[in-house]
């Protein structure tokens with residue numbers, strides 16, 4: 001099929017329980033999540049790349065391939081298919097730019113999707129087709145390609161060049177893992193980023209006043225690769241930050257879980273798998289951080305912002321999120337490593353915001369408010385659309 005006319009996005013992620021649900025949003029978010037009958041796609045997901053983060057990159061790659069298969073995402077016809085609605089998948093960096101790799105088994109299990117049931121197996125024919133769909137030379141006898149951010153960068157070069165030459169709309173990057181791959185793109189092809197990227201929406205960071213979750217002041221994604229985050233925040237392209245201050249509002253509570261377990265979309269297998277995602281995540285968030293009402297599904301916010309930025313307006317004034325200068329602490333010896341320092345009163349901004357999104361200016365929009373119930377309305381609309389897709393493919397229960 002031809003591509004949809006939704007907003008073109010690329011998802012760079014490290015699945016991950018909340019990445020799994022972010023991917024559902026990226027594939028199926030409708031333009032109108034509460035209107036019932038309007039099922040036009042809000043987004044056109046061009047591809048997915050993975051990075052080392054919640055788990056080593058081999059695991060996040062396998063998880064992304066299994067999730068794309070579960071959701072019934074279309075396969076690209078070949079490695080340079082830019083025209084059909086296929087969703088490309090690439091394996092990005094296995095290490096941060098300048099820090100030792102670290103993963104997060106206490107929250108996500110050893111393989112990144114601990115406790116999740118009902119996913120198609122890595123060795124199955126459908127998942128293997130997905131694993132190799134965007135690689136020209138399958139490596140015989142291996143279930144996964146070797147990690148090579150070079151393959152991803154070469155593909156991004158071809159994709160962005162194609163889109164710029166054809167005059168297609170700029171692509172938004174949604175990043176829900178450490179920012180290694182996105183930083184490599186910015187360092188490798190700055191001109192293509194300037195011409196071909198609309199904005200970069202990240203889940204990451206913890207504004208001053210918010211506790212970190214994996215450092216005293218640091219959120220996990222930024223902590224894993226602070227140098228990459230420093231590059232991304234200070235590139236002259238709009239950056240939107242969904243940090244812990246706002247993602248901790250996105251609690252998938254008991255009533256939402258019960259609604260999911262009621263199988264209203266008619267696809268019991270899909271609902272049960274997603275319920276296992278949420279339940280494991282709820283358990284680890286309870287034991288690790290004392291969240292008793294449900295897990296904060298951080299990563300969905302970055303995708304939801306692209307779909308419906310009005311969900312993040314101030315509930316009392318209706319004002320949109322504000323833009324500030326954000327800088328990242330990269331010093332390895334500092335207790336504050338990976339913290340995101342925000343200049344709320346613009347005391348250090350040296351350049352007017354209308355001309356500059358880079359270093360020294362107001363370089364990021366910082367999300368602070370969230371309409372939680374509309375977010376979960378969107379989740380159930382995505383679920384319904386995914387169930388319809390799986391029914392068309394004949395894979396639902």
Ligand SMILES: [Ca+2]
Pocket residue numbers: 013014015016018019053054176177299
């Ligand atoms: Ca993630």
